[in-house]
Amino acid sequence: MRKIGLILKVFVKHWYRRKSTVFWTILFPIIMISLFGSIFSNSGSSMMTLYVQNFDVENGKVTRLSQALIDSLNQTHALDIHYVQPSQNLTEALKGVSSPRALIIQEGFNKELQEVLANQSRNTPKIILKRDASQLIDPALGLINTVIREFSVYLQVGSTKSIITLQEEADQKGFRYIDFFLPGVIGMNVMTTGIFGAVSLNTEYRSNGVLKKLSTTPISKFEWIVAVQLYQMIISFISVAIIIGIGYLPLSMFSVKTTLNLMAIIMIFGGTLVFSGIGMIIAKYVRDPSTADAAANAITFPMMFLSGTFFQIEMYPDFLKSVSQILPLTYFNNGLRAAMVDNQPDIAFANTAILFAFAVAAISVGVLLTNWRDN
Amino acid sequence: MHSDSVIEVNSLVKKYGDKTAVNDISFEVKHGKIFAFCGPNGAGKTTTVEILECLRSPTSGNAKILGLDISRSSDVSEIRKRIGVLPQDFNTFDLLTVKETLEFFSKIYDLHLAVKELIKMIDMEEYINVLYKNLSGGLKQRVGVAIALANDPEVVFLDEPTTGLDPKARRDVWDVIIGLKNKGKTVFLTTHYMGEVESLADNVSLIYDGKIIAEGTPQQMISKYGGNQTIVLGGGGNKAQMILKKVIDDVVMDKNGDVLVKINSRKEIYDVIRSLESENVEYDRLSIKGATFDDVFLNLTGKKIVDGKLQ
DSSP, X not given: XXXXXXHHHHHHHHHHHOHHHHIIIIIHHHHHHHHHHHHHTTBOOSOOEEEEEEOOEETTEEOHHHHHHHHHHHTTSSOEEEEEOTTSOHHHHTTTOSSOEEEEEOTTHHHHHHHHHTTSOOOOOEEEEEESSOOSBOHHHHHHHHXXXXXXXXXXXXXXXXXXXXXXXXXXXXXXXXXXXXXXXXXXXXXXXHHHHHHHHHHHHHHTTHHHHHHTSSOOHHXXXXXXXXHXXXXXXXXXXXXXXXXXXXXXXXXXXXXXXXXXXXXXXXXXXXXXXXXXXXXXXXXXXXXXXXXXXXXXXXXXXXXXXXXOGGGSOHHHHHHHTTOHHHHHHHHHHHHHTSOOHHHHHHHHHHHHHHHHHHHHHHHHHOOSSOO | OOTTEEEEEEEEEEEETTEEEEEEEEEEEETTOEEEEEOOTTSSHHHXXXXXXXXXXXXXXXXXXXXXXXXXXXXXXXXXXXXXEEOTTOOOOTTSBHHHHHHHHHHHXXXXXXXXXXXXXXXXXXXXXXXXXXXXXXXXXXXXXXXXXXXXXXXXXXXXXXXXXXXXXXXXHHHHHHHHHHTTOEEEEEESOHHHHHHHOSEEEEEETTEEEEEEOHHHHHHHHSOOEEEEEETOHHHHHHHHTTTOSOEEEOTTSOEEEEESSHHHHHHHHHHXXXXXXXXXXXXXXXXXXXXXXXXXXXXXXXXXXXX
């Protein structure tokens, strides 16, 4: 333990004396969150999925006018409409979907609308739009409003009076893109810290002879690997603390609503193990430190984009969705969002379990492949 | 093991696939001596020393350090505690100061020397707060030697400690090595510098193509394999070469126009001078050069070592 502590102390000294590592640990996440946060903090997700639950059914058939409205929404080709059966619980149906929108057409819509059109009633029928992650500006909201207005005009033949009321029910939590993005930034940072850290520590110290020197001392391979892992943990948690600190700053433009809880901390621990293990495996095959970064980039960049760091996986083509299923960052991102944003502990737990399975595999292979001395 | 042997190597072989890097070598190193293991790059020096440092396993044969078997895992940890190692192309954490570096390596060992003492041994008191990366090559090697001494080892392995250093830095490292001997340490020095062998070593083994081709003290080997003295006629040119070839068989001219005459007896010295006088041959200077350790290797292999490479 004393020797692990000694190595750890050396790593930490190197970390704060090497400007580039300070940049990647502290400034890079700040830049990322500032950049993406500024762009997206007040906007909606680019996802234009719309869930529709139509309760206006007569004799087992959807009413004519309610179907006509849905068809109008569909004809915009900007909304990807998913139907939720009236018998289904909407909350359950939307479980696991980040930033969903749901349009609820209530029972009697067709009848009330016909009465208004026939001047028999002044009570305009209501349609409810639920937005779990209500961004201040949601492009889908404007589109839905426009379609409803045009639909009213079409039905009244000439009159521009609105005869359908769109009632918004935004979630009180008021999640925004930045809340979706923040766990992604954490995931991205834990991944880059783990992979780049393990690759650079192992290739650099192996190529410049430091590992050889250490292997002539009583320090063991086990102590070296444990020290590397602990160091990665420290750096990961520093990064995460900075990301969350920036996000939480009450005076900042972000003021995120996400919460860091025990499950999220366990996931960060597991994520560090996974990505350090992957780094150790890469380091086995990349002997030259100058190509180590390129090799690490070749792994991290595709994984970053394919694992839902910036955008929801639901909007990817099917083959990319399949690829995302074999990437540990996908489970890390999904689990973190479930734990930090959606407050869905069961989903967070399931993703954590998968993440730790990845961790066991990556660390085991990494340890086996890490050479302490050449032979 | 002989009573004063600290390293004993018997029939050591190391193969990498079809290539035999170390081919059935045996030698021993006595307590308190500087032992030079000398040869060109690729001869098998580093492979041998790394086997002795327990960094590599031999294909066959065995070796004992301080009576402990390098092939027995229970002995290996004890060997590591009792030896000091300066690996070839030594490097350490570049962003630690000299003091921090020595503190780190000292604390690895349960029993270790005080950092102050180590710094004094390498005479680097004024550099204790300098980052390792900002030191010159010679100072870095001195730090390496100090690290190798952190656990106050009985045997110190120095693998090419002066390679790449300028003459002044090389001399400074030599002083440190002589200091180790004076402290009663046994030093195992691998090198391809023949002058280093001549200046430092008590005993030497010459390794060539994986085999030991000669061993003994440097003076014994020079006497035995160094060959004849050479008369050097500075600026003698073609005329001197032509005249002297009439009286001596082995006369060559180098690229500077200096004429080199190998002589077998004192009489031949007089023959050379007499011929030069009688033919009025002009030259800048005349000197007689004795055999060196370079000649030992040249005579044994027919090749010279220049910067570690065979020529």
